[in-house]
Amino acid sequence: MSGFLTRRxxxxxxxxxxxxxxxxxxxxxxxxxxxxxxxxxxxGATEEMLESIREEYGLNEPVLVxxxxxxxxxxRGDLGESFFFNQxxxxxxxxxxxxxxxLVITAQLLSILLGVFLGVLAARKPGGLMSAFVxxxxxxxxxxxxxxxxxxxxxxxxxxxxxxxxxxxxSVKLRDAPWYVQWADIAHHLILPAFTLAIIYLAQYARLSxxxxxxxxxxxxxxxxxAKGAAERTVLFRHALRNAALPILTVAGLQFGNLISGAxxxxxxxxxxxxxxxxxxxxxxxxxxxxxxxxxxxxxMVVVANILTDLSYRLADPRLRGRT
Amino acid sequence: xxxxxxxxxxxxxxxxxEAWRMFRRNIPALVGLAILTVIVVLTLYGTLIYxxxxxxxxxxxxxxxxxxxxxxxxxxYLGRNIVAGILAGGxxxxxxxxxxxxxxxxxxxxxxxxxxxxxxxxxxxLMRITEFFQxxxxxxxxxxxxxxxxxxxxxxxIAIGVVSWPQTARLTRAEFLKIKELEYVTAARAIGAKxxxxxxxxxxxxxxxxxxxxxxxxxxxxxxxxxxxxxxxxGDPNVMSWGxxxxxxxxxxxxxxxxxxxxxxxxxxxxxxxxxxGDGLNDAFxxxxxxx
Amino acid sequence: MSLxxxxxxxxxxxxxxxxxxxxxxxxxxxEAGETLAVVGESGCGKSITALSTMxxxxxxxxxxxxxxxxxxxxxxxxxxxxxxxxxxxxxxxxIFQEPMTSLNPVFTVGHQIAEAILxxxxxxxDQAWRxxxxxxxxxxIPSPDARARDYPHQLSGGMRQRVMIAMAVxxxxxxxxxxxxxxxxxxxxxxxxxxxxxxxxxxxxxAVLLITHDMGAVSEMADRVAVMYAGRVIETGQADDVxxxxxHPYTQGLIDCIPSVDHGGALREIPGVVPPLHLLxxxxxxxERCDHARDQCRSAKPGLRExxxxxxxCHGAAEGWL
Numbered sequence: 031m032s033g034f035l036t037r038r039x040x041x042x043x044x045x046x047x048x049x050x051x052x053x054x055x056x057x058x059x060x061x062x063x064x065x066x067x068x069x070x071x072x073x074g075a076t077e078e079m080l081e082s083i084r085e086e087y088g089l090n091e092p093v094l095v096x097x098x099x100x101x102x103x104x105x106r107g108d109l110g111e112s113f114f115f116n117q118x119x120x121x122x123x124x125x126x127x128x129x130x131x132x133l134v135i136t137a138q139l140l141s142i143l144l145g146v147f148l149g150v151l152a153a154r155k156p157g158g159l160m161s162a163f164v165x166x167x168x169x170x171x172x173x174x175x176x177x178x179x180x181x182x183x184x185x186x187x188x189x190x191x192x193x194x195x196x197x198x199x200x201s202v203k204l205r206d207a208p209w210y211v212q213w214a215d216i217a218h219h220l221i222l223p224a225f226t227l228a229i230i231y232l233a234q235y236a237r238l239s240x241x242x243x244x245x246x247x248x249x250x251x252x253x254x255x256x257a258k259g260a261a262e263r264t265v266l267f268r269h270a271l272r273n274a275a276l277p278i279l280t281v282a283g284l285q286f287g288n289l290i291s292g293a294x295x296x297x298x299x300x301x302x303x304x305x306x307x308x309x310x311x312x313x314x315x316x317x318x319x320x321x322x323x324x325x326x327x328x329x330x331m332v333v334v335a336n337i338l339t340d341l342s343y344r345l346a347d348p349r350l351r352g353r354t
Numbered sequence: 355x356x357x358x359x360x361x362x363x364x365x366x367x368x369x370x371x372e373a374w375r376m377f378r379r380n381i382p383a384l385v386g387l388a389i390l391t392v393i394v395v396l397t398l399y400g401t402l403i404y405x406x407x408x409x410x411x412x413x414x415x416x417x418x419x420x421x422x423x424x425x426x427x428x429x430x431y432l433g434r435n436i437v438a439g440i441l442a443g444g445x446x447x448x449x450x451x452x453x454x455x456x457x458x459x460x461x462x463x464x465x466x467x468x469x470x471x472x473x474x475x476x477x478x479x480l481m482r483i484t485e486f487f488q489x490x491x492x493x494x495x496x497x498x499x500x501x502x503x504x505x506x507x508x509x510x511x512i513a514i515g516v517v518s519w520p521q522t523a524r525l526t527r528a529e530f531l532k533i534k535e536l537e538y539v540t541a542a543r544a545i546g547a548k549x550x551x552x553x554x555x556x557x558x559x560x561x562x563x564x565x566x567x568x569x570x571x572x573x574x575x576x577x578x579x580x581x582x583x584x585x586x587x588x589g590d591p592n593v594m595s596w597g598x599x600x601x602x603x604x605x606x607x608x609x610x611x612x613x614x615x616x617x618x619x620x621x622x623x624x625x626x627x628x629x630x631x632g633d634g635l636n637d638a639f640x641x642x643x644x645x646x
Numbered sequence: 647m648s649l650x651x652x653x654x655x656x657x658x659x660x661x662x663x664x665x666x667x668x669x670x671x672x673x674x675x676x677e678a679g680e681t682l683a684v685v686g687e688s689g690c691g692k693s694i695t696a697l698s699t700m701x702x703x704x705x706x707x708x709x710x711x712x713x714x715x716x717x718x719x720x721x722x723x724x725x726x727x728x729x730x731x732x733x734x735x736x737x738x739x740x741i742f743q744e745p746m747t748s749l750n751p752v753f754t755v756g757h758q759i760a761e762a763i764l765x766x767x768x769x770x771x772d773q774a775w776r777x778x779x780x781x782x783x784x785x786x787i788p789s790p791d792a793r794a795r796d797y798p799h800q801l802s803g804g805m806r807q808r809v810m811i812a813m814a815v816x817x818x819x820x821x822x823x824x825x826x827x828x829x830x831x832x833x834x835x836x837x838x839x840x841x842x843x844x845x846x847x848x849x850x851x852x853a854v855l856l857i858t859h860d861m862g863a864v865s866e867m868a869d870r871v872a873v874m875y876a877g878r879v880i881e882t883g884q885a886d887d888v889x890x891x892x893x894h895p896y897t898q899g900l901i902d903c904i905p906s907v908d909h910g911g912a913l914r915e916i917p918g919v920v921p922p923l924h925l926l927x928x929x930x931x932x933x934e935r936c937d938h939a940r941d942q943c944r945s946a947k948p949g950l951r952e953x954x955x956x957x958x959x960c961h962g963a964a965e966g967w968l
């Protein structure tokens with residue numbers, strides 16, 4: 031198990047190294063002077079600034095040396111300087127990564143739990159109403175643009191049922207309130223963005239777990255469980271779901287990257303102060319060091335999520351344990 | 355297996371015809387086809403019936419829908435005609451979606467086929483590259499590409515293609531791995547067919563059904579992608595599109611719901627119809643799975 | 647009164663070809679402590695009989711259209727779901743054909759046995775685990791303490807079937823249904839499993855309903871036998887009597903299929919296949935495959951009649967021309 035984990039982490043680090051090299055190449059492949067690209071078109075950089083950038087990134091050196099300098103910087107945690115915000119990119123992202131993780135993980139849990147629950151209910155009667163609902167809902171959920179869902183929910187909850195805040199992550203007026211009030215406030219703000227993001231994946235998990243459950247419910251060991259005298263609920267949620275969860279876990283791991291892409295749009299719609307919002311702002315300002323930093327950290331989140339998925343897969347399926 | 359194929363030739367019905375027969379009986383898929391036909395016809399010829407410059411300010415801002423007969427869906431925050439915008443925005447949205455899906459399929463099928471057919475180190479290398487691309491959050495990566503290389507319809511389509519091919523590559527690889535072991539591939543090799551011929555003329559046609567389904571669904575994803583990029587303001591600034599309409603009117607949603615609602619519905623209906631068709635094709639190619 | 651009485655049981659299934667009758671008036675009885683073998687080719691209804699008795703027929707598409715299944719006098723076809731659950735595993739238990747797939751891959755075998763115990767007995771989890779280990783020991787699994795912590799994929803087919811047997815007898819059921827318990831196993835392992843079943847039956851005092859297609863298994867295990875064909879019992883009686891003096895041509899065919907030295911080692915089989923249930927006509931279902939069939943056989947279904955010391959459903963046997 032620990033051998034597997036070590037190899038998995040090493041491979042993850044290799045992938046991250048790839049992301050760094052890609053970032054480096056992208057800046058060089060972009061049309062124009064890399065120093066100007068790095069400074070950002072909005073900045074109106076002076077010749078002195080450009081010169082200091084060339085100095086810092088070694089832009090007058092051969093390309094391989096430049097790559098070496100860049101890699102060294104990243105390893106030391108230096109992702110460059112945002113010329114728009116006038117502060118280090120790493121620090122900028124550190125402030126924003128928390129809200130993004132909170133949003134993405136809440137949405138992921140919400141979609142998996144609700145989706146699997148709906149899917150299991152649907153699987154109990156393959157030809158029933160619930161099954162039809164899940165199929166239709168999944169097709170609709172897949173086809174709705176996530177940012178549009180968000181906007182529709184804002185319109186609905188801002189004007190028709192004003193029970194959820196539609197913007198930001200915290201109320202300014204609660205800045206001095208005790209911590210639990212602030213936490214509750216964040217949770218309150220989280221509801222709409224998390225639900226918006228969850229809705230697409232919720233539909234997909236419902237369809238997937240319905241199919242997976244139907245397959246598992248036809249297995250011999252389910253008949254064995256019934257022959258023991260287990261109650262239907264036990265059969266569904268203990269014997270069947272544990273097995274049906276395996277393909278769901280696989281998809282959950284693969285979807286994580288898409289979830290982060292979705293979070294980017296949702297953060298923009300709801301003004302959620304996360305990395306997606308930061309990416310959007312910096313792209314409008316052509317603030318490349320920040321954009322590349324966001325790409326780096328978002329990829330790192332996917333890598334970590336993939337490692338966690340692999341681990342949980344091995345925990346859930348005893349047949350995989352012991353293999354490396 | 356070969357017995358089954360003989361049966362098929364006896365009935366004298368090609369797999370494609372059989373699939374079409376199945377598809378014709380699938381009501382949701384036909385509904386999808388009908389919706390998509392209407393959308394395509396409207397985006398191609400709508401401007402002939404209903405002429406109007408989508409950029410021109412023609413009326414007071416935020417005219418609600420259904421009040422003035424000339425502007426059945428109302429006007430946006432500048433007083434531009436929403437119907438004209440939707441009709442003009444459909445073409446670019448669909449074109450970018452189709453082009454991006456085509457690019458996705460070309461990259462995905464080429465790499466997947468090479469990996470699946472040759473195996474060994476080729477497979478290993480290509481799959482590592484695929485995994486690498488799956489680590490990059492697609493929309494973010496596409497945003498970076500579009501901004502670096504300045505947005506136009508082509509860069510957008512290419513960017514979407516570059517970020518979405520890994521799934522197609524995996525699917526193609528799996529199909530090639532499966533099919534290359536079958537007798538007729540061995541037979542083709544035995545009569546001296548070259549690798550290229552076996553890959554593209556023997557295996558690929560037999561891998562077509564799942565790839566066609568995947569291509570259909572990819573069009574839907576690509577349209578959503580294009581909409582997302584345009585919504586963020588990263589679309590081609592000189593071209594009207596549904597995503598752009600939503601993005602432009604976003605600030606005023608609490609004053610007027612219609613300028614964002616109708617373009618969104620257009621995106622939804624397009625992707626919805628495409629995915630109904632995709633599901634229908636999937637059922638048509640795999641009749642056995644339908645009973646699930 | 648017998649321990650288990652199946653009386654005129656009719657089970658139907660709705661299929662694409664309309665409603666078909668899978669069991670057409672099946673009557674069987676099982677006395678405490680005895681072994682009754684139900685024999686027939688696949689599709690004859692023997693497994694449906696077993697599953698009906700367990701209340702495990704999927705409904706829909708299945709339906710019990712008539713008759714009764716009485717366990718110690720209680721009609722299970724009228725019992726509530728809760729009552730059936732309480733009975734399953736406790737009073738009637740079942741061993742399935744496929745030990746490879748009949749155990750849940752994500753739970754340890756000890757856990758799966760202990761679960762059966764906890765479902766029907768008020769004991770602590772620790773006690774249930776200790777009982778499970780003791781049962782594994784009883785069914786001949788070496789180092790049961792360690793094996794109880796294994797997952798099914800870590801055990802061989804024979805070991806898994808022993809686990810299934812341990813699970814089935816964990817609550818000392820009155821009736822043990824064994825559905826082709828050795829079909830999926832190696833020949834050498836088959837004999838071991840039959841020996842184990844015999845021992846277990848002796849120790850636990852359970853009545854065994856053995857479902858099999860193998861007349862060899864019948865001679866080894868059964869006190870009495872019921873031969874089924876196309877959803878009906880076509881011959882039944884004491885096992886020795888039926889094996890030695892079978893009256894129905896189908897039974898004779900099955901007996902001739904037992905590989906033995908007398909037949910010169912060549913495997914024989916009954917020509918033709920069991921007719922699909924939706925194509926059954928008015929006559930004897932076996933008539934199409936029977937060398938002796940007359941017009942009468944194709945027009946009227948024969949009933950079970952006393953002939954030669956036991957019951958057979960054959961016009962020829964009843965009228966003495968066969």
